[in-house]
Amino acid sequence: MLLTYNKKRNHRIRQNILRGVYEDNLKIIGKGPEVIYKHRYYVPKRFLLPVVLSFLVIVLQSNFASAPFLPEKQPVSGPRSMPVLALNADESEGPSHYKAFISTPGMPISRIFGLGVRTIMIDPGHGGNDTGTKGQNGTKEKDIALDIAKRLRDRLKKSGNFNILMTRDQDVTVPLNRRVEMAKLSRADLFISVHLNYLPSRPINMIETYYFGPSSDPKVLKLAEKENADSSYSISDFKDIIGKIGETMKLQESKEFAASIQKKLFMNSRKENGNVYNFGVKRAPFVVLLGVDVPAVLAEVSCLSNSEEEVQLNTEQHREHIARYLELGILDYLNKGDVTYEARRQTDR
Amino acid sequence: MKQDDRQTDENILFVGIDLGTSRSSISASNSTREWTESYVGWPKDFIAMQVVGKPVLFGAEALANRLSLDLCRPLEHGVIKEGISRNEEAVKDIIKHLIELAKPAEGQKIHAVVGVPADTLKVNKLAIRRAVSEAVDSLMVVTEPFAVAYGLNLLNNSLVIDIGAGTTDFCIMHGTIPTEDDQKTILTAGDYVDDQLFSYLVEKYPSARFNKNMVRQFKEQYSFVKDMAEDIQVEIPVNGKLVPHDIKNEIKRACESIMPALTETTIEMIARFDPEFQIKIKNHIVLAGGGSLIRGIREYLQDALKEYGQCNVTCVEDPLFAGSDGALKLAKDMPAKYWEPL
Ligand SMILES: Nc1ncnc2c1ncn2[C@@H]1O[C@H](COP(=O)(O)OP(=O)(O)OP(=O)(O)O)[C@@H](O)[C@H]1O
Ligand SMILES: [Mg+2]
Ligand SMILES: [Zn+2]
Numbered sequence: 001m002l003l004t005y006n007k008k009r010n011h012r013i014r015q016n017i018l019r020g021v022y023e024d025n026l027k028i029i030g031k032g033p034e035v036i037y038k039h040r041y042y043v044p045k046r047f048l049l050p051v052v053l054s055f056l057v058i059v060l061q062s063n064f065a066s067a068p069f070l071p072e073k074q075p076v077s078g079p080r081s082m083p084v085l086a087l088n089a090d091e092s093e094g095p096s097h098y099k100a101f102i103s104t105p106g107m108p109i110s111r112i113f114g115l116g117v118r119t120i121m122i123d124p125g126h127g128g129n130d131t132g133t134k135g136q137n138g139t140k141e142k143d144i145a146l147d148i149a150k151r152l153r154d155r156l157k158k159s160g161n162f163n164i165l166m167t168r169d170q171d172v173t174v175p176l177n178r179r180v181e182m183a184k185l186s187r188a189d190l191f192i193s194v195h196l197n198y199l200p201s202r203p204i205n206m207i208e209t210y211y212f213g214p215s216s217d218p219k220v221l222k223l224a225e226k227e228n229a230d231s232s233y234s235i236s237d238f239k240d241i242i243g244k245i246g247e248t249m250k251l252q253e254s255k256e257f258a259a260s261i262q263k264k265l266f267m268n269s270r271k272e273n274g275n276v277y278n279f280g281v282k283r284a285p286f287v288v289l290l291g292v293d294v295p296a297v298l299a300e301v302s303c304l305s306n307s308e309e310e311v312q313l314n315t316e317q318h319r320e321h322i323a324r325y326l327e328l329g330i331l332d333y334l335n336k337g338d339v340t341y342e343a344r345r346q347t348d349r
Numbered sequence: 350m351k352q353d354d355r356q357t358d359e360n361i362l363f364v365g366i367d368l369g370t371s372r373s374s375i376s377a378s379n380s381t382r383e384w385t386e387s388y389v390g391w392p393k394d395f396i397a398m399q400v401v402g403k404p405v406l407f408g409a410e411a412l413a414n415r416l417s418l419d420l421c422r423p424l425e426h427g428v429i430k431e432g433i434s435r436n437e438e439a440v441k442d443i444i445k446h447l448i449e450l451a452k453p454a455e456g457q458k459i460h461a462v463v464g465v466p467a468d469t470l471k472v473n474k475l476a477i478r479r480a481v482s483e484a485v486d487s488l489m490v491v492t493e494p495f496a497v498a499y500g501l502n503l504l505n506n507s508l509v510i511d512i513g514a515g516t517t518d519f520c521i522m523h524g525t526i527p528t529e530d531d532q533k534t535i536l537t538a539g540d541y542v543d544d545q546l547f548s549y550l551v552e553k554y555p556s557a558r559f560n561k562n563m564v565r566q567f568k569e570q571y572s573f574v575k576d577m578a579e580d581i582q583v584e585i586p587v588n589g590k591l592v593p594h595d596i597k598n599e600i601k602r603a604c605e606s607i608m609p610a611l612t613e614t615t616i617e618m619i620a621r622f623d624p625e626f627q628i629k630i631k632n633h634i635v636l637a638g639g640g641s642l643i644r645g646i647r648e649y650l651q652d653a654l655k656e657y658g659q660c661n662v663t664c665v666e667d668p669l670f671a672g673s674d675g676a677l678k679l680a681k682d683m684p685a686k687y688w689e690p691l
Contacts, residue, residue, distance in 0.1 A: 010504065013504045013505060013524045013525075014504060014682065016524070016525060016526075017499065017504060017524075017525060017526050018679070018682060018683055018684065018687065019687070020525060020526030021462075021489055021491055021526055021679065021683070021687075022489065022683070022687040022691070024491075024526060025478075025488075025489045025490060025691050026690065026691070028475055028478055028490065029475070029478065029691070031690060170475055172475075175529065178529060181534075185534070185536065
């Protein structure tokens with residue numbers, strides 16, 4: 001009796017596993033099992049859920065286009081953020097707290113990394129099931145982020161000095177903790193995560209760059225909670241690590257790195273579009289930044305709630321520009337503390 | 350599995366391939382089993398081509414001719430690296446080579462299950478599929494420790510630990526295909542032991558001449574943890590003469606250097622489950638991969654885990670082929686209808 005029971009059970013498990021392997025591979029090549037099963041099998045319930053959900057998203061988004069279902073972030077909506085906004089946007093050569101970052105004599109990068117930065121990991125936000133935010137015309141954050149990331153990769157590769165890795169180079173779901181592990185495993189020296197913003201309250205275009213650190217701003221925390229949602233770290237792990245982090249060298253370096261990215265992105269974007277706002281460099285407890293041991297930033301390179309900007313993002317030229325500004329930001333950071341570079345830059349002007 | 354669900358067509362050769370960082374192996378339904386070191390070399394130029402006499406070399410032969418070749422170890426570090434375009438080509442060549450070694454009959458179709466290190470799959474599933482699919486008619490990709498588990502019929506309540514060269518992969522089986530959460534990779538594995546041993550030996554015998562290859566051979570011949578009665582002496586050239594050197598203590602230290610991370614990760618993997626399931630897993634811990642050949646490693650781990658309650662650790666019988674045999678079993682068990690779209 002027991003034996004046949006076990007045999008049957010084993011048989012069922014085995015079949016289940018074989019189907020799992022099959023479905024996994026279908027997913028890799030981008031075929032959903034629901035398509036394959038349509039005629040021969042019932043559609044298992046767990047495949048229905050995402051379908052229903054995405055349907056809901058579409059319906060809700062078309063009805064309440066200005067208040068999207070699951071908006072990715074709303075850190076600076078409401079009047080309280082106005083003063084910051086005005087202050088930063090008024091400064092033409094970069095706001096004052098950048099100056100503070102930039103003028104602190106940067107630690108030479110070569111000393112931190114021994115032989116210098118060789119491997120840069122680019123992390124296009126979201127992907128696969130996780131669309132990220134979405135513009136009113138349906139432009140998806142995951143797609144734009146990936147395209148810009150690829151362009152950035154190609155640009156950096158051309159310079160020949162770096163080994164470039166991506167956490168994803170296709171439209172696939174990659175949980176945050178996997179991205180972190182990838183950065184660790186591949187021994188990346190720098191990590192940059194590319195995202196797009198969405199401000200439900202106001203249709204403006206804005207740029208901001210984050211590095212990892214504790215934050216007391218409830219809006220930033222809310223944003224972080226959303227961006228961290230699929231990380232599989234528990235809250236307690238998380239608090240623990242935040243407590244320990246302190247003003248480490250990584251933190252300092254990430255701050256510098258964020259400053260360079262934000263500076264180059266904003267200054268150059270503004271030349272194209274006078275209506276872009278500078279939200280500056282911020283700290284936020286993003287898992288993807290925390291887990292990475294090397295200087296890491298998360299750049300919100302543009303904003304999908306601004307419909308004009310959404311149109312622009314659909315042009316290759318604009319995406320290429322953003323990639324170039326990110327490249328400039330990276331080079332700026334890497335060259336800080338390099339005296340010859342500073343000298344060259346002075347004479348270039 | 351119902352018999353009629355399976356592929357019985359004689360025109361199909363089923364193969365299981367284990368694509369490792371250091372070694373890759375193939376097991377086929379025609380009973381061939383072969384392996385090669387995961388190195389690929391292409392002649393650097395026309396003259397080199399004349400010297401080596403073929404367009405691509407593999408494994409030991411590639412290493413022996415390294416000066417004439419562009420050498421590539423494609424899965425090193427577990428990532429098909431962006432920007433090093435030949436990696437994908439190298440994977441293609443290794444697969445083609447392995448399939449040739451399996452000697453498919455004229456006109457036979459090839460249905461392959463390929464096991465790759467868990468992290469490689471995580472990072473670049475499509476790239477792996479792209480690299481492999483050219484050489485086969487239908488293909489499924491799985492993680493290496495999962496293939497090992499399936500092959501040993503450890504479908505439920507077990508933990509497989511695959512101690513390879515570049516990585517040690519952990520995989521919990523609980524009756525379904527393992528998700529990313531059920532798997533974990535750490536970087537302390539065979540290569541790490543080699544590095545440790547090399548530095549210990551250089552320190553102890555500054556005048557002797559070592560190289561990494563020699564050191565790996567010492568390890569593979571004498572590896573052990575805990576205690577062992579026999580002496581370990583090797584002959585190493587000093588000023589051109591072969592002189593015996595005692596390396597027992599260094600071997601022990603180097604092999605034991607991977608144990609803390611191994612133990613800790615094992616505990617961490619198990620601790621995530623509810624107590625009842627923990628007990629079951631603890632009694633089915635299986636060591637695989639070349640590192641499981643370290644003498645005493647099974648007892649070491651079992652002892653280290655003792656304080657967490659009763660447990661049972663075993664080693665697979667044939668670590669070199671456990672991955673490809675498991676992949677082959679998957680391929681043979683796979684219902685025919687599943688092969689069609691892949
Ligand atoms: N007797 C032995 N004692 C200790 N280590 C050994 C022994 N035999 C082989 N090894 C080591 O095992 C490693 C290779 O194992 P294996 O073939 O499982 O790795 P792999 O699958 O290529 O690597 P990975 O799983 O990281 O991709 C090498 O580091 C090798 O030196
Ligand atoms: Mg292996
Ligand atoms: Zn985002």
